[in-house]
Amino acid sequence: MYTYEHVQEDASRENLMPVVAVVNTKGGVGKTTTAMLLAAQAAASGHDACVLDGDPQATATKWVYAVEEAGEVLPFTVQVANAGSIAHLSMVGERWVFIDTPPGSSSTIDAAINRADFTIIPTAAATADMWQTMPTISVLQGRPFAVLLTMARANTVLVREVRQLLTEQAVSSFDAVVPLREVVKNLVGAADLTSPDTGYAQVFAELDAALAPATSPKE
Numbered sequence: 001m002y003t004y005e006h007v008q009e010d011a012s013r014e015n016l017m018p019v020v021a022v023v024n025t026k027g028g029v030g031k032t033t034t035a036m037l038l039a040a041q042a043a044a045s046g047h048d049a050c051v052l053d054g055d056p057q058a059t060a061t062k063w064v065y066a067v068e069e070a071g072e073v074l075p076f077t078v079q080v081a082n083a084g085s086i087a088h089l090s091m092v093g094e095r096w097v098f099i100d101t102p103p104g105s106s107s108t109i110d111a112a113i114n115r116a117d118f119t120i121i122p123t124a125a126a127t128a129d130m131w132q133t134m135p136t137i138s139v140l141q142g143r144p145f146a147v148l149l150t151m152a153r154a155n156t157v158l159v160r161e162v163r164q165l166l167t168e169q170a171v172s173s174f175d176a177v178v179p180l181r182e183v184v185k186n187l188v189g190a191a192d193l194t195s196p197d198t199g200y201a202q203v204f205a206e207l208d209a210a211l212a213p214a215t216s217p218k219e
Ligand SMILES: Nc1ncnc2c1ncn2[C@@H]1O[C@H](COP(=O)(O)OP(=O)(O)O)[C@@H](O)[C@H]1O
Pocket: 026, 027, 028, 029, 030, 031, 032, 033, 034, 059, 150, 151, 152, 178, 179, 180, 181, 182, 184, 185, 186, 188
């Protein structure tokens, strides 16, 4: 990712832990999965973490209900959110915050992008999906963000093609890729989200490194 400079330039920020928005106007690209599995990675790294569920379809919130019904607990909290609550976030800096957003266009997405220290744009690793993601990418110009390739099939030229497209357009992207795997799909409603097969440990490591100036104490 070459977003690091952007983040470092923002010396005015006093947050210790970042607010991360997960945005793509296209649905079904892995936004909720990304928010939940990265929150789990943050928790596994010993941090407080929280997912803000800004999607009226409430997939993240229903995930919590499924976990509770199974008598388990998630290692992070999930809160219902909207444009207003996102603009007035509390406990900023004390925990990793991942904002899950709805598809389409909405004031929630705008609020999430405005409030976030960094935005992740999950995109299915396919050329047509990439085209559909371009409007979301244009909205984020000038802000720290990176595209995350999701649902990537192993051993296909697609990931390479999409990466080339991103490079040509000078769009920053995670080196780590999330593979298309049943294990990821089957995690919906589960409490332990840290299976090493999902690729999200690498995504979190990259994100943490990119945001290092925000996560380490100031001198
Ligand atoms: N890497 C993956 N491999 C397989 N299935 C996935 C993967 N990521 C997400 N899914 C599944 O795809 C569907 C859409 O994912 P979701 O995270 O809900 O997307 P969005 O929030 O963008 O609509 C869900 O059924 C989810 O379990």
